[in-house]
Amino acid sequence: xxxxxxxxADVVVVGAGLAGLVATRDLAAQGRAVxxxxxxxRVGGRLLNAQIGDGKVVEVxxxxxxxxxxxxxxxxxxxxxxxxxxxxxxxxxVELGGRxxxxxGAIPKINPAVLADIGQAxxxxxxxxxxxxxxxxxxxxxxxxxxxxxxxxxxxxxTVTQAARxxxxxxxxxVWAAHPADVSLLHVLFYTHSAGSFDDLIGTEGGAQQxxxxxxxxxxxxxxxxxxxxSVNLSAPxxxxxxxxxxxxxxxxxxxxxxRAAIVAIPPTLCARIAYxxxxxxLRDQLTQRMAQGSVIKCxxxxxxPFWRAEGLSGQATSVEGPVKIVFDNSPPDGSPGVLxxxxxxxxxxxxxxxxxxxxxxxxxxxxxxxxGAAAASPQAYVEQAWAEEEFTRGCYGCLMPPGTxxxxxxxxxxxxxxLHWAGAETATTWNGYMDGAIRSGEAAATAVLxxxx
Amino acid sequence: xxxxxxxxADVVVVGAGLAGLVATRDLAAQGRAVxxxxxxxRVGGRLLNAQIGDGKVVEVxxxxxxxxxxxxxxxxxxxxxxxxxxxxxxxxxVELGGRxxxxxGAIPKINPAVLADIGQAxxxxxxxxxxxxxxxxxxxxxxxxxxxxxxxxxxxxxTVTQAARxxxxxxxxxVWAAHPADVSLLHVLFYTHSAGSFDDLIGTEGGAQQxxxxxxxxxxxxxxxxxxxxSVNLSAPxxxxxxxxxxxxxxxxxxxxxxRAAIVAIPPTLCARIAYxxxxxxLRDQLTQRMAQGSVIKCxxxxxxPFWRAEGLSGQATSVEGPVKIVFDNSPPDGSPGVLxxxxxxxxxxxxxxxxxxxxxxxxxxxxxxxxGAAAASPQAYVEQAWAEEEFTRGCYGCLMPPGTxxxxxxxxxxxxxxLHWAGAETATTWNGYMDGAIRSGEAAATAVLxxxx
Numbered sequence: 016x017x018x019x020x021x022x023x024a025d026v027v028v029v030g031a032g033l034a035g036l037v038a039t040r041d042l043a044a045q046g047r048a049v050x051x052x053x054x055x056x057r058v059g060g061r062l063l064n065a066q067i068g069d070g071k072v073v074e075v076x077x078x079x080x081x082x083x084x085x086x087x088x089x090x091x092x093x094x095x096x097x098x099x100x101x102x103x104x105x106x107x108x109v110e111l112g113g114r115x116x117x118x119x120g121a122i123p124k125i126n127p128a129v130l131a132d133i134g135q136a137x138x139x140x141x142x143x144x145x146x147x148x149x150x151x152x153x154x155x156x157x158x159x160x161x162x163x164x165x166x167x168x169x170x171x172x173x174t175v176t177q178a179a180r181x182x183x184x185x186x187x188x189x190v191w192a193a194h195p196a197d198v199s200l201l202h203v204l205f206y207t208h209s210a211g212s213f214d215d216l217i218g219t220e221g222g223a224q225q226x227x228x229x230x231x232x233x234x235x236x237x238x239x240x241x242x243x244x245x246s247v248n249l250s251a252p253x254x255x256x257x258x259x260x261x262x263x264x265x266x267x268x269x270x271x272x273x274x275r276a277a278i279v280a281i282p283p284t285l286c287a288r289i290a291y292x293x294x295x296x297x298l299r300d301q302l303t304q305r306m307a308q309g310s311v312i313k314c315x316x317x318x319x320x321p322f323w324r325a326e327g328l329s330g331q332a333t334s335v336e337g338p339v340k341i342v343f344d345n346s347p348p349d350g351s352p353g354v355l356x357x358x359x360x361x362x363x364x365x366x367x368x369x370x371x372x373x374x375x376x377x378x379x380x381x382x383x384x385x386x387x388g389a390a391a392a393s394p395q396a397y398v399e400q401a402w403a404e405e406e407f408t409r410g411c412y413g414c415l416m417p418p419g420t421x422x423x424x425x426x427x428x429x430x431x432x433x434x435l436h437w438a439g440a441e442t443a444t445t446w447n448g449y450m451d452g453a454i455r456s457g458e459a460a461a462t463a464v465l466x467x468x469x
Numbered sequence: 470x471x472x473x474x475x476x477x478a479d480v481v482v483v484g485a486g487l488a489g490l491v492a493t494r495d496l497a498a499q500g501r502a503v504x505x506x507x508x509x510x511r512v513g514g515r516l517l518n519a520q521i522g523d524g525k526v527v528e529v530x531x532x533x534x535x536x537x538x539x540x541x542x543x544x545x546x547x548x549x550x551x552x553x554x555x556x557x558x559x560x561x562x563v564e565l566g567g568r569x570x571x572x573x574g575a576i577p578k579i580n581p582a583v584l585a586d587i588g589q590a591x592x593x594x595x596x597x598x599x600x601x602x603x604x605x606x607x608x609x610x611x612x613x614x615x616x617x618x619x620x621x622x623x624x625x626x627x628t629v630t631q632a633a634r635x636x637x638x639x640x641x642x643x644v645w646a647a648h649p650a651d652v653s654l655l656h657v658l659f660y661t662h663s664a665g666s667f668d669d670l671i672g673t674e675g676g677a678q679q680x681x682x683x684x685x686x687x688x689x690x691x692x693x694x695x696x697x698x699x700s701v702n703l704s705a706p707x708x709x710x711x712x713x714x715x716x717x718x719x720x721x722x723x724x725x726x727x728x729r730a731a732i733v734a735i736p737p738t739l740c741a742r743i744a745y746x747x748x749x750x751x752l753r754d755q756l757t758q759r760m761a762q763g764s765v766i767k768c769x770x771x772x773x774x775p776f777w778r779a780e781g782l783s784g785q786a787t788s789v790e791g792p793v794k795i796v797f798d799n800s801p802p803d804g805s806p807g808v809l810x811x812x813x814x815x816x817x818x819x820x821x822x823x824x825x826x827x828x829x830x831x832x833x834x835x836x837x838x839x840x841x842g843a844a845a846a847s848p849q850a851y852v853e854q855a856w857a858e859e860e861f862t863r864g865c866y867g868c869l870m871p872p873g874t875x876x877x878x879x880x881x882x883x884x885x886x887x888x889l890h891w892a893g894a895e896t897a898t899t900w901n902g903y904m905d906g907a908i909r910s911g912e913a914a915a916t917a918v919l920x921x922x923x
Contacts (some may be wrong), residue, residue: 164623164649165768165872196617196873209484254708254744282760288706288742295765297822297857304738305871307758310751365877368751410755417871419621419650419758423819 020248024050026464027265027277029253032060033450035280036239037457038464039088039246045465050272051243052265054252054407056239060281061411062450063441064231065398067317071347072231073354075313075400077412078345083211084451086458093339094238098209098226101345102390103219105327110334111178115386121218121397123333125178132179137213139173144207149444152205153422162201162422169200181335188360189341190216192309192412197361202416209447219331223449232450252407258290258433266312275468278460280438282412283428284308285407291435299432302424305417306441307412307422310364312355312401314339314379316394321353323347323387330355332386338363339382355383355391361429368401375399376417413448414441419435434467436460474702474724478504481731482744483707486514487904488892490693491911492918493700499919503725505697506719506845508706508861512694514735515865515894517747518685519852521771524825525801526685526716527808529767529854531800531866531904533686535677537665538905540554540912544792545682552680556798557673559781562695562840564745564788565632575672577787579632586633591667593627598661603898606659607876616655623654623879635789642814644670645902646763646866651815656870663901673785677903681804686904691773711746712887729922730815732914734892737868737882739861745889754887756878759871760895762864764818766855768793768811772850775800775807775842780828784809786840791844792817793836809837809845815882822855867902868895888921 026042026057028035031053039049057063064072080087080098091098106117111125118124147155170183187195187203210216216223228234240247253268256277263277278287287303294300321344323330330344338359345356357379359367367375376397383391402411416425429442438460443452480496482489485507487630493503511517518526534541545552560571565579572578609615624637636809641649641657664670670677682688694701705721710731717731733740741757748754777784777797783799792813799810811833813821821829830851834847837845856865870879883896897906 055914163619163648165617165622165874166620167617168619168622194617194873194877196876197871252744274528284741287738288744290742294858294860297855297864298819301761301764301819301857304761304863307755310755362877365752365755401751403755404748406748409758410751417651417873418621419648419652420870422650423648423816 017295020251020267020272021050022273023047024272024274024402025468027052027272027274028280029265029277030060030439031058031236031247032439033062033236033453034440034457034460036118036236036243037277037454038278038280038438038448038461039243040239041248041461042464043243043464050274051247052251052253052267052272053247053249056250058249059233059236059249061402061408062233062236063400064233065400067352067354067396067398069193071352072400073246073315073345073446074233074466075398076232077222078159078227078232080228080450081215081225082130082221084446084449085217086454087449087451089174090235090454096234096238097229099228099229099348101224102330102346103331106406107329108332110332110336110386113336114270115258126267129178129182130242131149131174132174132176133182136170136174136183137180140204140207144204144212145348147204147208149199149209152201153425155201158201158422161204162199162420163198163360163418166198166200166416168356170195185333185340186217186334189358191415192360192364193415194361197413197417199418199421201421206447209443209445209452210413210449225342234298253289255290256435257293258282261434263434264437276434276436278438278463278464280407280457282308282439283441286437295432296427298424299427302420302427305420305424306414308403308408308414309412310361310368311411311427312359312364312368312375312399314359314375314399315397316355316380317344317396317398318353318355318385318394321350322390324350327384328387333384334382337365337382339379342383342386352395355387357382364401364403368403372399431463435464474705474721474726475504476727478502478726478728481717481726481728482734483719483731484514484734484893485512485694485701486734487516487689487690487895487907488911488914489732490697491689491908492732492734492892492915493697495912495915496918497697497700500504503700504728506705506707506721506726507701507703508557512703513690513845513860514689514699515856516687516690517854519854521806521808521850521852522527525768525806527799527852528685528687529852531686532681533678534904535669535679536675536684537669538900538903540908541903541905542687544908548689548881550688550692551683553683553802554680555673555678556800557785558781559778559783559915561783561859562786564786564790566590566842567790571782583632583636585847586628586630587636587908590628590637594661595666598658598666601655601662603659603663606655607879611653612655612876616653616874616896617799617872618654618655618656618903619872621649621652624649634776639787639789639794645715645869646765646814646818647869648815651871652869653872653875655875659875660901661907663897663899664761664903678797681776687825689904707743709744709746710889712819712889715888717888723833727750728919730890732890732892732918733913734914736762736862736893737895738863740891750881752878753874753881756846756874756881759874759878760868760901761871762857762862762868763866764815764822764857765865766813766818766822766829766853768813769799769851770809770834770837771850771852772807772809772848775804776844778804788836788840792821793833796837796840800853806849809841818855818857822857826853883915890917
C-alpha cells in the first residue's frame with residue numbers, strides 16, 4: 016500500500032470494494048496508471064472477514080457464491096481461492112405459528128394450501144420478472160404500474176393465506192434486507208431477473224447461497240489488492256471531484272489526484288455525499304437521493320463444535336417469529352469451531368440496532384436456543400456486524416429502489432457524467448447486488464473508460 | 470454580512486433559510502452569540518426573488534401564505550412585509566379530455582360522477598389524516614398498512630373514474646411536486662393533517678395559496694438577515710461537524726466555528742452530505758438516505774399586461790394534459806407587468822428538466838397559449854427555476870417519505886443527536902413543508918437549544 020498519493024494517474028478509482036479493485040486490475044492490465052482511493056483502512060467494502068481464533072475466520076459481510084455467478088467463480092479460480100459447499104446435510108427447521116418442524120430439501124412441511132399460495136405467487140413473480148429488461152427496467156411493458164406499488168401491496172393482493180404473506184415477507188427480508196414496504200415491485204422483478212429466478216435468489220443448493228469461499232470472501236479483495244500493490248491508497252475518503260476540460264481531479268483527506276477519467280465504485284447513496292464540480296445533473300442527483308441501503312445486522316454465535324450436525328440438523332432454519340428469521344451453519348470448512356449465523360434484517364435490524372450489544376446478543380442466542388435446543392444457549396463467542404452503522408457503507412446488502420424511482424430516474428444509474436463512470440453491485444445488470452454483479456460492473460466500467468480514453 | 474468567520478460562538482446554525490434565520494433571531498434575542506453558515510452567496514434557501522425589470526420581482530421559490538399559517542403571518546407583520554391576495558377574480562379554466570371549460574369558485578364544471586368520486590376520496594383522505602398524530606405519524610392506528618403503500622395504490626383502489634384519478638394525481642403533483650408513486654400514503658395523511666385538511670393544501674381563497682407577499686417572499690429572509698447583521702456568513706458550505714465532550718465544531722469552506730450546540734436547518738437529504746464525527750447513528754443516517762426531494766421547475770412568462778383579466782379570466786388553470794398542469798396569475802400587486810406562472814412537477818419536471826431551456830420555454834408557452842389563447846404565445850420574457858439543479862437544495866418543494874420510512878425511521882427526524890438539533894420545513898408538525906412550518910421549526914429548535922445550554 017502506498018504512503019503518499021500520486022499527484023497524477025490515468026484513472027482514479029473511488030472505492031476498493033470488489034468493483035473498484037476489478038476495474039483497477041483490468042485497467043492496469045492495459046498499461047494504465049490507476050490510483051485507487053479507499054475511505055477505510057482496509058479493502059473489500061461489504062466483504063469483511065472476522066477472526067475467531069486459531070487462524071479461523073467468519074464472513075461478517077457478503078459471503079456466498081452460486082452456480083450461475085460465472086464471473087465471481089472465475090475470479091475465485093484466478094486468485095486461487097477455493098469454494099466449499101454451504102453446510103446443508105440433514106434436516107432444516109422451520110418455525111411457524113409457534114411450532115417447530117423439521118424437513119429435508121427446499122420445501123418445508125407446512126400446510127399444503129400455504130405452499131400452493133407461495134408457489135403461485137412465486138410463479139407469477141418469475142413470469143413478470145422475465146418481462147423486465149435488466150438493462151432498462153423502465154421499458155418493461157407494465158413498468159409504470161409495477162413501479163408505482165410496493166412489494167407489500169403486491170403480496171397483499173396476490174396471496175390468500177396469512178402464512179404465505181409472512182413467508183414471502185421473510186423471503187424479501189432475506190434477499191433485500193428490507194421490509195416489503197420499502198421496495199418497489201418493479202425493483203423486485205428487475206433484481207429477480209438479473210439473478211435468473213426467485214429460486215436462484217433464495218436457494219442454497221443450486222442458488223445464490225450454494226457455496227462459500229475458503230479463507231472468507233474478503234480474501235478475493237485482499238488478493239486483488241496484493242496484486243495491485245501501490246495503486247491502492249487506504250484511509251483516503253474522497254470528498255470532492257472536479258471535472259475541467261478533459262481532466263478529473265479527485266480530492267481526498269490524503270490529498271488530490273488528477274486523472275483523465277474516474278470510476279466511482281461505491282454505493283449510490285454514498286455517491287451523493289461527494290461534492291461534484293460542476294454539480295451532478297438533477298436526474299443523477301435525485302436518483303442518489305432515492306436509492307437507499309437495506310438494513311442488516313449479521314450475528315454469529317461460536318460453539319466448540321457444530322452440535323446440531325450430530326442431531327441430524329443442517330443448521331439452516333427459517334422462523335416467521337424472529338427476530339432472527341434466517342439461520343445458517345457458518346462453520347469453517349473443517350467444521351471447527353461450530354458457528355451459527357443469524358440475520359437481523361429490515362425492521363428487525365433497525366429496531367434491535369438501537370439495543371445494546373448485550374441485549375441483542377441475548378435476543379439472537381435466544382432464537383438459536385428456540386430453534387436448536389439448550390446447547391445453543393451458551394456460545395463461547397459472539398460476533399456481529401451492523402452495516403448501517405458503518406460510515407462508509409451505511410447499510411446492506413445494497414441500495415434499493417423505492418417506488419417511482421426506476422421509471423423516472425433509473426436511466427441515470429449507469430450513464431457516465433462526462434469522465435465520471437459508475438460501478439458497484441447496484442449498477443450490474445446480471446446478479447445485481449451480489450459479488451458477481453460487482454465484478455461485472457467493475458469490468459464494464461473499465462471497458463467504458465478504455466473506450467473513452469482511446 | 471461578515472467577512473471572516475468567528476472562531477467561536479454559542480451556537481452555530483447551518484443554513485440561512487427561514488428556519489435557520491428564525492432560530493438565530495430567537496437565540497440572539499436571548500443574548501446568545503450565533504454564527505449562521507450558509508452555503509450560497511445569498512439567504513433565503515427555497516425562497517428566492519427574481520428581478521423582472523422596473524424594480525418588480527417574481528418569486529421563483531416558495532411564495533404563498535394561507536389564513537391558518539399564523540407564524541408566517543406574524544413574521545410578515547413583524548418584518549413589515551405586507552400581504553396581498555393571489556389574483557382570483559373571474560373564471561378559472563380546466564382542461565380535461567382535450568376540452569377547455571371555464572368555471573367560478575373551487576369546483577370545476579366537469580362530469581358530476583367524477584366530482585363525486587373526487588369528493589368521496591377527499592372525504593376519506595381527510596378522515597384518515599385526522600387519525601395521524603403529526604408529532605408521531607407512526608403511532609396512527611393503521612400506520613403500518615398506510616405506510617406500506619404508495620399514494621398511487623390508494624388512489625387506484627379508492628376511486629372508480631379515470632378522470633378522478635387523473636385529477637387526484639394532479640393534486641398530489643401540485644402539493645408535493647411528486648408523482649403519487651413516489652410517496653407513502655401515510656406521508657400524504659401526515660402532511661394533510663399538519664396543514665389542517667386537503668382543502669387547506671390545495672385551496673387558493675381560504676387555503677395555502679390565498680396570499681402573496683409584497684416585494685416577494687424572499688423579503689422575509691432578507692429582512693431577517695439584515696437584522697442579524699454579522700451573524701450571517703455566506704458562501705460557507707458546511708462539510709463536517711465534530712462533537713467532542715460539550716463542544717461542537719462546524720467546518721466550512723471558509724473555516725471552522727466552535728460552539729456549544731448547533732442547529733442544522735437544511736433539507737434532510739442534504740444533512741446526509743455533511744460528514745459527522747462521531748458518525749450519525751444508523752437510524753438517523755438511514756432516514757436521511759430515504760427522504761428525497763420532490764421535483765419542480767417553476768416557469769413564468771412575462772407579458773406587457775395581464776391580458777386574461779380583461780377577458781374575465783383569473784389566470785388560474787388546471788390541465789390534466791400538461792405538461793404544465795397548474796397555472797396562476799403571478800403578476801406583481803399592481804398588475805404590471807402580467808405574469809403567468811406554470812408549474813412543471815414530478816415526472817414533468819424530471820422529463821422536461823433534460824430539455825434545453827428553449828425547448829422547455831416552447832412547451833410551457835405552448836400550454837399557456839392552449840389555455841389562454843393566442844395572446845399568450847409571445848411573452849416579453851421568460852423566467853424559470855429548476856430546483857433539482859440547485860446544488861444546495863436539490864429539489865422542491867420538500868423532502869418526502871417514500872413507503873416504509875415513517876414507520877421504521879421517522880422517530881429520528883427531530884430527535885437531537887448530542888448537541889446537534891434539526892430544523893427546516895421538513896421537521897415541522899404544523900404546516901410541514903411550508904414557510905409557516907419552517908418558521909415553527911426554527912422557533913422549536915431555538916427553544917430546545919436554550920433548554921440544553923441552560
